[in-house]
Amino acid sequence: MITPGSSDAIRVAVSAVIFSLRSGANGDRLMLPLVRRTRDPYLDAWALPGGWLDPAEDLDAAASRTLAETTALTPSYLEQLYTFGDVDRSPTRVVSIIYWALLRSDLVDAQRSAAGAPENVEWFDVDDLPPLAFDHRRIAEYALWRLRNKVGYSWIGAGLLPDEFTLTELREVYETVLGRRLDPSNFRRLLEGSDELVPTESFRTGKHRPARLFRLAEKA
Amino acid sequence: MITPGSSDAIRVAVSAVIFSLRSGANGDRLMLPLVRRTRDPYLDAWALPGGWLDPAEDLDAAASRTLAETTALTPSYLEQLYTFGDVDRSPTRVVSIIYWALLRSDLVDAQRSAAGAPENVEWFDVDDLPPLAFDHRRIAEYALWRLRNKVGYSWIGAGLLPDEFTLTELREVYETVLGRRLDPSNFRRLLEGSDELVPTESFRTGKHRPARLFRLAEKA
Incomplete structure (x- = not known):
């Protein structure tokens, strides 16, 4: 004892x-x-x-x-x-x-x-x-x-980005963290099936075509 | 300091x-x-x-x-x-x-x-x-x-059962832990899609029709 x-x-x-x-x-x-x-x-x-x-x-x-x-x-x-x-x-x-x-x-x-x-x-x-x-x-x-x-199995990686981000920026974060390429259309499908990521009314403009900005949903 | x-x-x-x-x-x-x-x-x-x-x-x-x-x-x-x-x-x-x-x-x-x-x-x-x-x-x-x-999101609940168990026994464990009923066919489908649970050659016999016994896969 x-x-x-x-x-x-x-x-x-x-x-x-x-x-x-x-x-x-x-x-x-x-x-x-x-x-x-x-x-x-x-x-x-x-x-x-x-x-x-x-x-x-x-x-x-x-x-x-x-x-x-x-x-x-x-x-x-x-x-x-x-x-x-x-x-x-x-x-x-x-x-x-x-x-x-x-x-x-x-x-x-x-x-x-x-x-x-x-x-x-x-x-x-x-x-x-x-x-x-x-x-x-x-x-x-x-x-x-x-x-x-x-x-x-989560969108926690968004915590590495500013409050608003494009799908491509988010996918690139996941690729960097995981150390491997991810299929863009699979990634987009996963994201669109989630209610944790919310589309905003804003777009990222630049040399590519405008890309919608997303943000993490507020915690309940 | x-x-x-x-x-x-x-x-x-x-x-x-x-x-x-x-x-x-x-x-x-x-x-x-x-x-x-x-x-x-x-x-x-x-x-x-x-x-x-x-x-x-x-x-x-x-x-x-x-x-x-x-x-x-x-x-x-x-x-x-x-x-x-x-x-x-x-x-x-x-x-x-x-x-x-x-x-x-x-x-x-x-x-x-x-x-x-x-x-x-x-x-x-x-x-x-x-x-x-x-x-x-x-x-x-x-x-x-x-x-x-x-x-x-795991089969960890099998750790509450003896080494070999039927699908019904496993589902009942999950129902007890989660405190709610689970759909038997959905549960069976989930299980059959998993490589963590392995069917054995043994069956549980009794008053119902014989039910195959499963076990957890060995850890790699």
């Missing part, structure tokens, strides 16, 4: 995996921000943004606070993903509650320039991550797997 | 929501086991089975151990569900990592009689729970919501 006191040797941290689309040489890429560690263990290694849970704050609040402190980012949507707590994941016993979020690419730069971009934060392609501290590579890969699963 | 030391005031617990089908006056009901507390806070109130995380054990191991210690149950499948950590959920600061499981009804009685059923454990209908300690009602309701969602 474990007595209550023996749990005191366990510390609780909160970290976040934030996905966004960032423009690169070969078009948009799915990327996430990492923070370079400034102390041991894993001094100078890259790690997920996060920090210690404050005894006086709720888990969601801790996820938002530590994310803002380390990256100056404020995602509109932050969801608890999973809690990692293997005995050997850190030199001391740390249970890490992991959150994940999608951040609209147009907001990333605005937030970073408003807050002054922290110097030790960089964005990395999810398929080309550097060596990570602790078990953070496993955590990042798990979050990516969950994201790819979730876009398979 | 929160210093590492301040997280020492937070304790980590692990609890489980275990669902099984139990026979009642009106047929099978979806039920879960609760443990009557033997100390403050909430002395004598019902609570989810669980206990403190041991600094030397992984989260999954803690979930299995505390479940076995409190209920003598050993589910074949135990999955982390969510971590609850609101500041005011307990008189002291406790972060609870919640697991959930399905337990085949034919195994419940076997395990309990083998181990000697603990006296302070009782099974309750998920739709008729007693007052629960802490935020355990909210946790139980969240687990039930997740279960009902998950059976909506």
Whole structure:
């Protein structure tokens, strides 16, 4: 039987995996921000943004606070993903509650320039991550797997776009997240069969023929 | 900035929501086991089975151990569900990592009689729970919501049945979990379109015409 006191040797941290689309040489890429560690263990290694849970704050609040402190980012949507707590994941016993979020690419730069971009934060392609501290590579890969699963049966990928978007823009997001081409007419059929995406009266005009803009339906 | 030391005031617990089908006056009901507390806070109130995380054990191991210690149950499948950590959920600061499981009804009685059923454990209908300690009602309701969602797009409900089952038995499980009738021919069509359920060469015989037995496909 474990007595209550023996749990005191366990510390609780909160970290976040934030996905966004960032423009690169070969078009948009799915990327996430990492923070370079400034102390041991894993001094100078890259790690997920996060920090210690404050005894006086709720888990969601801790996820938002530590994310803002380390990256100056404020995602509109932050969801608890999973809690990692293997005995050997850190030199001391740390249970890490992991959150994940999608951040609209147009907001990333605005937030970073408003807050002054922290110097030790960089964005990395999810398929080309550097060596990570602790078990953070496993955590990042798990979050990516969950994201790819979730876009398979939901329109959550729209969270990476501004409020209004064309069918083509949405399909390209799904292709970037999933890492494969999707059939445009199948995609259009799926979308038209959904009541989660709502057509607006606006159109995107440009060199192609005008394309109707859609938005996510309001949550009930 | 929160210093590492301040997280020492937070304790980590692990609890489980275990669902099984139990026979009642009106047929099978979806039920879960609760443990009557033997100390403050909430002395004598019902609570989810669980206990403190041991600094030397992984989260999954803690979930299995505390479940076995409190209920003598050993589910074949135990999955982390969510971590609850609101500041005011307990008189002291406790972060609870919640697991959930399905337990085949034919195994419940076997395990309990083998181990000697603990006296302070009782099974309750998920739709008729007693007052629960802490935020355990909210946790139980969240687990039930997740279960009902998950059976909506998977064959996970088969985990409540013995290894082999008829289509009718499986449909009745889904009806019990979802709390509504399902159309038999639609259900059969869904099932026949799935490669997760495999027909066997065996049949259930009895007063009705023989019904083929199915089993879940082996995981790759």
